[in-house]
Amino acid sequence: MTSDTSTTDTTAASVRALGPALGMAERTLRRQLVSVLAETGTPVLTWYVFQRLSVFDLAPTAAAFRRDLRETMDLDGTAAAGLLDEIVAAGLMHEVSDPAGGEARIARTAAGEERERRIRASLAAGTGELIAPFDPKDIETTIRTLTALTDRARTLHPDAQ
Numbered sequence: 001m002t003s004d005t006s007t008t009d010t011t012a013a014s015v016r017a018l019g020p021a022l023g024m025a026e027r028t029l030r031r032q033l034v035s036v037l038a039e040t041g042t043p044v045l046t047w048y049v050f051q052r053l054s055v056f057d058l059a060p061t062a063a064a065f066r067r068d069l070r071e072t073m074d075l076d077g078t079a080a081a082g083l084l085d086e087i088v089a090a091g092l093m094h095e096v097s098d099p100a101g102g103e104a105r106i107a108r109t110a111a112g113e114e115r116e117r118r119i120r121a122s123l124a125a126g127t128g129e130l131i132a133p134f135d136p137k138d139i140e141t142t143i144r145t146l147t148a149l150t151d152r153a154r155t156l157h158p159d160a161q
Contacts, residue, residue, distance in 0.1 A: 036119055036123055045083055046092065050092075050112070052068055053106065058105070059096065062084070065084065065106045069083060084106070092115060
């Protein structure tokens with residue numbers, strides 16, 4: 001017969017081990033990201049804005065994108081607008097006409113697309129090297145687990161987003 005104590009002990013041990021393991025992985029992978037971004041002269045926040053733009057099926061309006069940056073990057077309205085203005089001034093994003101005649105939309109410029117492509121290629125090469133010795137099924141399980149943990153944390157602690 002299995003005791004509840006052994007399950008509780010296993011869960012407690014997992015909880016104690018998860019935080020440090022995630023923290024060390026995040027710090028190590030972030031160093032790799034920062035190194036790649038430095039090679040291309042890309043500020044970290046610019047990269048995160050590229051990531052946010054890529055989640056939209058249809059290019060967002062400037063107002064919708066600033067709102068998204070406020071909510072997802074924990075910025076106030078002035079900081080979100082300033083960040084987007086900096087990226088536009090750097091020639092990496094711009095406003096484009098809406099084909100349906102609506103409000104202008106935010107999109108990457110050709111220079112922005114090329115910068116993102118170079119960064120993604122460098123990151124993919126580094127990540128490929130890191131995960132090469134692992135079973136692809138283990139990587140898939142890790143991705144599913146981390147995604148589920150993130151979703152659950154956002155649900156349980158919406159103020160921590």
